[in-house]
Amino acid sequence: MPELGRAALAVCLGLAVYAVVAGGFAAATRRRRLARSAQNALLAAFIASLGAAAVLLGALLRKDFSFVYVADHTSLQLPKQYTVSAFWGGQEGSLLLWLVILTGFGAAAVALNRRVETAVLAWVVPVLGLVTTFFAFMLVVVSSPFDTQPAPADGAGLNPSLQNPYMMIHPPFLYLGFVGLTIPFAFAMGALLARRTDERWIVATRRWTLFAWTALGIGQLLGAHWAYVEVGWGGYYAWDPVENAALMPWLVATAFLHSVMIQEKRGMLKVWNMLLVVLAFCLALFGTFLTRSGVVSSIHSFTQSPLGPWFLGFICLVTICSLALVFSRLPLLRAKTRLESLVSREATFLYNNLLLVALCLTILWGVAFPILSDAVGRGQITVSAPYYNFFLRVFGLPLLLLMGIGPLVAWRRASLRSLGRSFAWPAGIALATGILLLALGAGSSWVGLVAYTFSAFVLGSIGYEFARGTRARRALAGGSWSSAFAELVARNRRRYGGYVVHAAIVLLAIGVTGSSAYDSVKTQKLKPGQTMAIGDYRLTYRALVKHEGANATEYRALLDVRRRGHFLETLASGKNSYRAEQQVSNEVGIRSDYLTGEDLFVITDQINRNGSVDFKVLVKPLVNLIWLSGVLFLGGSLIALWPSAAEQRRLTARYRELRAPARA
Amino acid sequence: MARSQSPARLVIALSVAAALAVFLLYVSVAGGTPSVQPSQLRSHHGDVALVGKVVGKATGDAHGDGLRFRLRDVSGSASVPIVYRGSVPDLFRTGREVRLEGRLQNGVFVAKPDSLRTKCPSKYTPAKRS
Numbered sequence: 001m002p003e004l005g006r007a008a009l010a011v012c013l014g015l016a017v018y019a020v021v022a023g024g025f026a027a028a029t030r031r032r033r034l035a036r037s038a039q040n041a042l043l044a045a046f047i048a049s050l051g052a053a054a055v056l057l058g059a060l061l062r063k064d065f066s067f068v069y070v071a072d073h074t075s076l077q078l079p080k081q082y083t084v085s086a087f088w089g090g091q092e093g094s095l096l097l098w099l100v101i102l103t104g105f106g107a108a109a110v111a112l113n114r115r116v117e118t119a120v121l122a123w124v125v126p127v128l129g130l131v132t133t134f135f136a137f138m139l140v141v142v143s144s145p146f147d148t149q150p151a152p153a154d155g156a157g158l159n160p161s162l163q164n165p166y167m168m169i170h171p172p173f174l175y176l177g178f179v180g181l182t183i184p185f186a187f188a189m190g191a192l193l194a195r196r197t198d199e200r201w202i203v204a205t206r207r208w209t210l211f212a213w214t215a216l217g218i219g220q221l222l223g224a225h226w227a228y229v230e231v232g233w234g235g236y237y238a239w240d241p242v243e244n245a246a247l248m249p250w251l252v253a254t255a256f257l258h259s260v261m262i263q264e265k266r267g268m269l270k271v272w273n274m275l276l277v278v279l280a281f282c283l284a285l286f287g288t289f290l291t292r293s294g295v296v297s298s299i300h301s302f303t304q305s306p307l308g309p310w311f312l313g314f315i316c317l318v319t320i321c322s323l324a325l326v327f328s329r330l331p332l333l334r335a336k337t338r339l340e341s342l343v344s345r346e347a348t349f350l351y352n353n354l355l356l357v358a359l360c361l362t363i364l365w366g367v368a369f370p371i372l373s374d375a376v377g378r379g380q381i382t383v384s385a386p387y388y389n390f391f392l393r394v395f396g397l398p399l400l401l402l403m404g405i406g407p408l409v410a411w412r413r414a415s416l417r418s419l420g421r422s423f424a425w426p427a428g429i430a431l432a433t434g435i436l437l438l439a440l441g442a443g444s445s446w447v448g449l450v451a452y453t454f455s456a457f458v459l460g461s462i463g464y465e466f467a468r469g470t471r472a473r474r475a476l477a478g479g480s481w482s483s484a485f486a487e488l489v490a491r492n493r494r495r496y497g498g499y500v501v502h503a504a505i506v507l508l509a510i511g512v513t514g515s516s517a518y519d520s521v522k523t524q525k526l527k528p529g530q531t532m533a534i535g536d537y538r539l540t541y542r543a544l545v546k547h548e549g550a551n552a553t554e555y556r557a558l559l560d561v562r563r564r565g566h567f568l569e570t571l572a573s574g575k576n577s578y579r580a581e582q583q584v585s586n587e588v589g590i591r592s593d594y595l596t597g598e599d600l601f602v603i604t605d606q607i608n609r610n611g612s613v614d615f616k617v618l619v620k621p622l623v624n625l626i627w628l629s630g631v632l633f634l635g636g637s638l639i640a641l642w643p644s645a646a647e648q649r650r651l652t653a654r655y656r657e658l659r660a661p662a663r664a
Numbered sequence: 665m666a667r668s669q670s671p672a673r674l675v676i677a678l679s680v681a682a683a684l685a686v687f688l689l690y691v692s693v694a695g696g697t698p699s700v701q702p703s704q705l706r707s708h709h710g711d712v713a714l715v716g717k718v719v720g721k722a723t724g725d726a727h728g729d730g731l732r733f734r735l736r737d738v739s740g741s742a743s744v745p746i747v748y749r750g751s752v753p754d755l756f757r758t759g760r761e762v763r764l765e766g767r768l769q770n771g772v773f774v775a776k777p778d779s780l781r782t783k784c785p786s787k788y789t790p791a792k793r794s
Contacts, residue, residue, distance in 0.1 A: 233751070268672070339672040350672060354679045362687065369696060379704070382713055383696040394686055525727060575754070584754045605751050606727055614727040616751060 002067060005055035005146040012048035012099070013136035015041045019129030027122035027193065035122045039110050042125060045132055046103035053100050056093060056145050060086055066151040069093060075157035077551070082163050088171045089158055091307065092145035097172070098288070099135045101179040105208070106132065109183045113204050120201055124190035131182055134314050142306055160578050160585060166226035173219030174246055178284040180212025181249060184256070185281035188274055192325050197270060197332045202260045203651060207641055213253040214637040220246050221630040232586035234521070234601050234618045236626065239388040241367045245287030248360045252280040255356040258349050265411065266346055267336035271326065272353070274333065278322045283360075285315050290367070341413040348406040352399060359395040363388065393447055397454060400509055403502050404458035407465050426460030448517035455506045462499045469496075489639065497640030504636055507629035511597070514622030523605065527612045535619045537600055538562045542570070544613065552576040554587070557604050557613050561591060573602040597624040697765065702735050703742035705768055714773060715763050718756070719743060726752045735762070735773070745771070750778035
């Protein structure tokens with residue numbers, strides 16, 4: 001069986017190389033049939049990589065410990081679902097998953113655009129082939145999942161902290177996002193190589209970008225929730241390099257999603273869009289490099305592996321080649337129109353882009369700082385949370401404000417009178433909210449106060465936009481308010497889906513601000529029967545109970561929770577002591593109030609011999625809005641992603657228009 | 665076409681300048697924390713992040729008068745005694761790599777409360793067998 005896996009990977013590598021060479025030659029000499037053959041090679045590479053994945057999955061399910069990978073990441077006792085998730089639990093399997101998704105996306109993107117985009121597609125194929133070649137090469141030569149050994153009696157098992165439902169879903173989402181960014185990159189490079197620098201490559205990949213961006217965002221929120229409920233330190237994001245590695249491409253992709261709209265509408269920012277798509281793809285590669293190379297010390301501490309130099313080399317190659325390509329095509333990328341006014345929709349998009357990229361680059365600087373300071377001989381100097389939090393405020397708060405301003409400002413040039421009209425409501429709401437919050441005592445944190453005032457402004461402006469659109473629609477088509485509203489969204493899914501995503505980001509901002517700027521923490525040693533108070537809550541430590549579970553001894557401290565005299569519930573918080581793995585894990589107790597979004601978070605810090613327990617209790621207001629924002633985010637993205645026949649018709653008409661002068 | 669007068673360029677230039685100004689301001693005010701190993705500790709006097717491997721048995725109460733243990737270079741023999749108060753991560757154990765923030769006082773590294781972090785011994789990438 002391992003031979004079959006190795007053979008499948010070798011075939012995949014061969015096909016990828018063929019797609020590069022034959023595809024490149026076909027595109028340069030305009031040979032249709034050869035180009036078609038290179039496309040088919042990409043499809044076949046997908047099937048080959050699927051075959052390799054099937055071999056590995058089969059070995060995992062059979063628990064065939066003669067596969068080094070299987071022995072390293074599973075054990076006889078490991079439940080079936082985690083045996084499957086062990087596929088991406090290790091480096092080789094992760095790379096294989098990457099390859100499968102990459103070839104799958106590549107094949108789908110090629111198949112979907114076959115008829116529309118022949119000239120660009122001819123060049124997309126070799127670019128996709130090149131990326132595929134890199135990953136297939138790594139799997140064949142550097143880090144094979146099909147290494148064998150004399151089978152040991154049992155495997156090493158999976159770390160208890162990875163034996164968690166989130167392990168099944170969080171990594172695949174991140175991979176979907178990382179790999180998905182390859183498609184817009186390949187089409188951008190294809191458009192440059194083919195000298196077709198109009199916005200068609202953007203339109204062809206719009207949904208791919210949106211999909212990758214959604215997957216990356218959802219993947220990160222899942223990871224944050226995993227950390228929050230399982231790791232049990234009371235937070236959800238710690239600015240760890242590995243977490244930042246996923247955040248950076250998401251920020252750049254967010255900038256890209258906005259700036260492509262300017263190119264589509266006004267034919268500007270062509271160079272900028274190219275740079276963004278290159279940056280997003282390089283950051284996705286950098287993320288993999290960071291998590292796999294161990295070059296930056298991270299809580300996730302991945303030990304040194306042979307992948308590092310290869311990845312670094314590939315990132316350098318991609319960066320140099322794509323920048324050189326963009327530079328050589330600069331005359332083709334000249335803007336058709338100019339920015340007419342600093343008060344216009346384009347201008348707000350431009351500011352939003354600059355802020356997002358600035359935020360991303362400061363994070364990148366923070367992540368790379370230990371390496372850079374070491375390189376200049378000052379030793380490894382790390383920057384920590386205060387650095388990142390500072391820049392999140394400096395760039396994040398203006399971004400929040402812009403999210404409210406953007407939709408209210410007209411394209412090209414906004415008149416002061418129309419601005420005044422559309423700003424009146426949202427600004428009034430924001431002002432009222434700010435004053436109300438100040439009266440309620442939210443002034444204890446000025447960041448929180450500003451963030452909430454801005455949030456109210458954004459929600460006001462989104463509400464205003466929906467109301468204005470619905471009224472206009474009803475005036476035009478008649479009918480009821482609800483049908484006018486449904487039709488409004490259906491006719492312009494991208495725009496109104498985008499507004500829903502904006503609302504989700506506001507919820508996220510409210511949740512993050514509430515749980516970080518207005519939270520409270522208290523640590524206290526309690527003997528059975530003693531009570532501690534935090535905020536409105538009173539917690540009485542009743543008893544410590546011990547339970548022998550299947551693979552761990554479970555200790556639980558039981559606490560009666562009261563708020564303003566009312567008994568709420570008995571909360572259990574404690575520790576599990578895993579027998580086989582000789583490892584202790586925190587099992588936190590969380591009481592969520594779904595009406596206010598507030599969490600009471602109880603950590604059993606230390607269980608003492610005399611029966612007393614050191615508790616760490618956190619009250620995190622509004623934290624549940626963060627998880628709610630994920631649902632809304634997904635909903636908004638789906639609205640924007642949903643195919644629209646009307647849009648397709650508009651596009652076809654547009655293409656015909658574009659093609660006509662090109663032939664002349 | 666007077667491209668040099670494009671407001672877009674002005675905006676970009678001003679933004680870059682503003683970002684740089686903010687950045688320099690921050691770096692000059694705050695700066696980062698040097699990350700050192702026990703053997704390099706003597707040459708640093710301010711706050712540092714100390715990275716190393718836990719050796720010997722940890723004694724004392726982290727929620728009382730402090731948890732005491734020794735930290736050694738990850739690959740080396742120099743070591744330093746540590747005193748620490750606050751939450752102890754689940755994965756803290758002899759032989760593990762940890763990171764603490766604090767400063768050296770009279771030959772003992774006094775860690776800031778709740779600054780202890782362990783590196784996750786996850787099997788994401790097992791150490792390569794040669």
